[in-house]
Amino acid sequence: MQAPEEQAMPERNGAELLLDTLTAQNVEMIFGYPGGAVLPLYDAVYRQQFRHILVRHEQGAAHAAEGYAKATGKPGVVFVTSGPGATNAITGIADAMMDSAPIVVFTGQVGTGAIGSDAFQEADVLSMTASITKNNYQVHDVRDLPRIINEAFYVATTGRKGPVLIDLPKDIVNATTNAPLPAAVNLPQYRPTPEIDKRQVAALMAALSQAHKPLLLVGNGVHAAAAQTEVQRFAQRYQVPVVSTLLGLGVMPNASPLFLGMGGMHGVYTANIALSECDLLINVGSRFDDRLATAPQKFAPYATIAHIDIDAAELGKIIPATYPIEGDAKAVLQLMLRSSATKPEVSAWQQQLQQWQAAHPLSYEKGTAEIKPQQVVELVGELTHGDAYVVTDVGQHQMWAAQYYPFKHQHQLITSGGLGTMGFGIPAAIGTKLAAPDKQVVLFIGDGGIQMTSEELEVIAANDLDIKIVLLNNHMLGMVRQWQDLFYDRRRSATVFDHQPNFTKLAEAYGITAHHLTDPQTVAADLAAAFATTHAALIEVAIPELEPVMPMIAPGKPNNEMMERD
Amino acid sequence: MRRVLTCLLSNDPGVLNRFTGTLTRRQVNINSISISPVGDNSASRVTAIVYLDNETTAKQLVAQLNKQIDVLEIHDITDQPHVERELALIRVNAAANKRAELFAMVQPFRADVVDVALDSLMLQITGSRDKVNALLRVVQPYGVTQVVRTGVAGFTRAEG
Numbered sequence: 230m231q232a233p234e235e236q237a238m239p240e241r242n243g244a245e246l247l248l249d250t251l252t253a254q255n256v257e258m259i260f261g262y263p264g265g266a267v268l269p270l271y272d273a274v275y276r277q278q279f280r281h282i283l284v285r286h287e288q289g290a291a292h293a294a295e296g297y298a299k300a301t302g303k304p305g306v307v308f309v310t311s312g313p314g315a316t317n318a319i320t321g322i323a324d325a326m327m328d329s330a331p332i333v334v335f336t337g338q339v340g341t342g343a344i345g346s347d348a349f350q351e352a353d354v355l356s357m358t359a360s361i362t363k364n365n366y367q368v369h370d371v372r373d374l375p376r377i378i379n380e381a382f383y384v385a386t387t388g389r390k391g392p393v394l395i396d397l398p399k400d401i402v403n404a405t406t407n408a409p410l411p412a413a414v415n416l417p418q419y420r421p422t423p424e425i426d427k428r429q430v431a432a433l434m435a436a437l438s439q440a441h442k443p444l445l446l447v448g449n450g451v452h453a454a455a456a457q458t459e460v461q462r463f464a465q466r467y468q469v470p471v472v473s474t475l476l477g478l479g480v481m482p483n484a485s486p487l488f489l490g491m492g493g494m495h496g497v498y499t500a501n502i503a504l505s506e507c508d509l510l511i512n513v514g515s516r517f518d519d520r521l522a523t524a525p526q527k528f529a530p531y532a533t534i535a536h537i538d539i540d541a542a543e544l545g546k547i548i549p550a551t552y553p554i555e556g557d558a559k560a561v562l563q564l565m566l567r568s569s570a571t572k573p574e575v576s577a578w579q580q581q582l583q584q585w586q587a588a589h590p591l592s593y594e595k596g597t598a599e600i601k602p603q604q605v606v607e608l609v610g611e612l613t614h615g616d617a618y619v620v621t622d623v624g625q626h627q628m629w630a631a632q633y634y635p636f637k638h639q640h641q642l643i644t645s646g647g648l649g650t651m652g653f654g655i656p657a658a659i660g661t662k663l664a665a666p667d668k669q670v671v672l673f674i675g676d677g678g679i680q681m682t683s684e685e686l687e688v689i690a691a692n693d694l695d696i697k698i699v700l701l702n703n704h705m706l707g708m709v710r711q712w713q714d715l716f717y718d719r720r721r722s723a724t725v726f727d728h729q730p731n732f733t734k735l736a737e738a739y740g741i742t743a744h745h746l747t748d749p750q751t752v753a754a755d756l757a758a759a760f761a762t763t764h765a766a767l768i769e770v771a772i773p774e775l776e777p778v779m780p781m782i783a784p785g786k787p788n789n790e791m792m793e794r795d
Numbered sequence: 796m797r798r799v800l801t802c803l804l805s806n807d808p809g810v811l812n813r814f815t816g817t818l819t820r821r822q823v824n825i826n827s828i829s830i831s832p833v834g835d836n837s838a839s840r841v842t843a844i845v846y847l848d849n850e851t852t853a854k855q856l857v858a859q860l861n862k863q864i865d866v867l868e869i870h871d872i873t874d875q876p877h878v879e880r881e882l883a884l885i886r887v888n889a890a891a892n893k894r895a896e897l898f899a900m901v902q903p904f905r906a907d908v909v910d911v912a913l914d915s916l917m918l919q920i921t922g923s924r925d926k927v928n929a930l931l932r933v934v935q936p937y938g939v940t941q942v943v944r945t946g947v948a949g950f951t952r953a954e955g
């Protein structure tokens with residue numbers, strides 16, 4: 230069929246065309262930083278008054294876009310200049326790739342004629358980002374721009390989501406055209422929604438009926454598919470207990486009696502024992518990463534495994550599955566819910582799990598002399614009624630937030646899971662707050678990570694973003710110190726801060742109210758007071774230097790060989 | 796184990812980079828790769844010979860490559876009836892008194908002489924990898940000074 234002739238448009242340059250295409254894509258804001266190669270782009274931003282959040286370092290732009298994307302499922306958009314602008318953004322792009330966050334990154338590039346000549350601020354961004362993007366493009370004709378942008382958004386937000394990069398030679402954004410905005414994307418080879426193998430689903434449901442110790446494992450894929458309701462309904466109907474990965478937190482409300490907690494390296498005892506003891510493991514949207522399946526050879530040794538993933542390349546990558554099901558988590562769960570399979574007999578299993586839970590609850594030694602970080606997370610959970618977006622940086626505080634915050638919503642935890650990127654926290658919290666201005670946003674961060682992207686405090690201040698920054702200060706690179714203490718005979722190489730900036734003064738320098746909490750007797754009231762504002766606050770909490778994250782599975786040990794607290 | 800992959804890539808800049816990057820990132824040892832545009836030049840046909848541990852990793856690799864947006868098509872044809880061919884150009888020393896002997900030796904391989912110099916010949920051979928190897932073995936004693944091989948190109952035989 231012949232496509233109808235598309236209406237020619239008024240003459241505009243590539244930059245304007247680009248912004249018009251973004252508008253048509255319902256992009257409401259851009260996270261970015263200007264520079265020489267993107268001058269035409271920023272001129273169009275100025276003239277169109279496109280909403281632009283000026284970060285203070287390009288890494289921040291990429292993480293903010295991730296925060297925006299992780300909180301909403303909508304794509305985050307980044308503008309950076311060529312060369313150093315692009316290389317600064319790379320950490321965030323890699324992070325988005327690992328955690329399947331949909332972001333679209335526009336990088337400036339030197340003019341087409343200068344590419345390859347080592348021109349000023351030239352970097353081969355296409356090569357550098359090939360392995361950390363779902364796809365990347367360099368535009369060679371201004372008329373291709375709308376098509377490429379639409380493709381990029383489509384690819385970023387469908388299938389297994391992820392980052393897409395578009396490299397823009399300067400002359401391309403300057404060139405004018407009256408090319409129309411194309412409608413549909415034409416990528417016949419790209420099939421983001423695979424046909425679900427119904428026989429495999431039926432076989433899985435038959436196996437479920439026969440199981441005695443079934444277990445559901447939920448990961449980030451459930452958020453990506455917005456399948457929280459389906460997971461809950463399925464777990465409820467078949468009375469299947471649920472374990473989550475770090476990124477799967479929030480799928481099952483912590484308060485649900487069916488929820489055993491996070492599994493893996495710092496997971497809850499019962500969650501890990503359940504992974505080891507179950508006879509049928511249904512993994513929905515997690516990739517058996519080594520922080521969960523700490524010893525793949527010994528993982529779930531008694532279980533028949535079902536693996537539901539939209540990315541065929543994940544099936545069998547780490548753990549072979551008897552029932553590999555390629556498909557969107559929501560669609561597969563809907564099929565599973567339509568089954569009339571009989572319920573398995575699970576009462577003995579449930580009893581067993583309850584006994585483990587009673588004998589090995591998640592716990593810490595409550596301090597009277599010092600404020601315990603776990604207690605801080607619990608108190609923040611109460612203060613925010615378990616409703617806040619919880620953003621974290623990377624380290625011990627991240628694990629305490631994961632263990633002790635009472636999650637209940639999908640997309641609620643915004644954290645760097647796969648790449649484990651220190652410096653993620655502040656910019657990701659910015660993106661989260663901008664995406665959900667009416668929601669409370671709490672950031673848990675360590676004294677190491679805060680120093681990696683503290684420049685973004687200025688963005689919080691300048692935009693008056695109500696983000697509560699809870700800085701758990703142990704004067705250490707705590708997580709690394711913990712490993713040194715456990716596995717390197719307490720040789721604390723380069724992990725102890727003998728000198729630290731004054732963090733409250735740092736926050737105040739940006740115009741952010743700061744508190745310093747040191748008294749365990751008043752910590753609850755002090756936190757409440759610090760939270761009682763609709764503006765940002767930095768709440769520095771002095772915590773014990775040597776508090777460990779427990780339980781812990783040593784790397785390479787199976788899930789049932791946990792260290793617990795003494 | 797040796798696997799033969801045949802693949803259609805969109806003919807855009809950076810695509811081959813992404814393709815080989817996917818292989819190297821998964822620590823796949825590429826034995827040979829041949830690539831050339833086909834049809835209206837909008838796509839390139841690739842034949843890649845790789846060595847992998849087992850069939851599971853082969854399936855994995857195909858799935859990983861298939862994920863690439865620019866991979867229009869990919870098949871592991873190892874276990875299907877298929878044809879593999881390679882072309883090699885071989886420069887071999889050939890003093891006047893050795894020529895007749897050389898000609899006789901390469902004849903069964905149906906190699907062509909495509910360049911003749913005072914003291915050397917350039918041979919062209921097409922065929923399976925084994926056949927090329929065999930010819931190389933035969934002419935080695937005369938002194939091979941230069942070899943270029945295209946890498947294997949192949950696809951499946953028609954059914955029936």
Ligand SMILES: Cc1ncc(C[n+]2csc(CCOP(=O)(O)OP(=O)(O)O)c2C)c(N)n1
Pocket residue numbers: 622623624625626627649650651652674675676677678679701703705706707708709
């Ligand atoms: C960019 C980056 N560099 C290094 C690391 C390694 N690393 C993981 S956790 C950690 C310590 C983090 O210390 P801090 O921010 O103080 O948090 P804590 O563990 O004390 O809560 C380090 C250095 C990392 N994850 N990311």
